[in-house]
Structure formats: structure tokens, C-alpha cells
Amino acid sequence: MSVIAKDEPLRQQERFRPPRVPPNLFAIAFGIAGLAGTWHAAVPVLGTPRVVSGALDILATALWLVLVGAYLAQGRRVILSDLRHPVLSPFVSLPPSPRSSWRPAWPRMPSRPPARWSSCSSPSRR
8 A cells, every 4th residue: 555655646746737828928929919010110111021020920929829728728716816916917918908909000000191180280380
């Protein structure tokens, strides 16, 4: 019986435990998405290839999907403890953020304001 008792702690130690995925890792995916947005904005100005921004978009999306899956696989108890954590709790709002909000809106804005706004942005002439 003493042989079985010695093997029991080894079996518990051999059990695979996935690494902890803290919610602040989602900042990596959002940073890559921001870099993709910057490359997207640089295409018309600097003539950079569009494939770079597209590749960064795909990388950010794939990384986000992997992180969401790994974070949710940790279970409800870990997610709830992250919500109560004083440092990690603000980062818990990142996983459910919509993918469409990653790219900034300013690259899609016109380069000049419409004519009706011109009086608002320039000083009045007398």
C-alpha cells in the first residue's frame, strides 16, 4: 500500500495544466491591429504596399481568436477572479470588444472637411 500512496502525488503532478492567459495579453492583439491601421493610413501617403496592412490585420485577428479561446477555456472561476483583481479587472473588457472597432476611423475620413464646415475651422473674414 505504501507504493500506491507514493505514486498518487506523482499522478497529480503529471496532469497537464494549460498556461495562465491573463486578460492583459489582449493588448498585444490590439497593438498589432493599431499597427495595421497605421500601415493602412500610410498606403496613400507613402505608397507602402497594402499587403503589409492586410497581413497585420490577419495576424491580429488570428491572435485575438486564439487568445479568446484560451481565455475562455480557463473557466468561469478564473474569469470571475480576474474581474475582482485590482490590476487585471480593466483588461477583462478587451476580449469581448468588437473586431470592427480596432481600425481607427481617421484613415477613412476625407482629407478636407466638407464646404459647410469651412466657416467653423477658419477665422471669420471682415
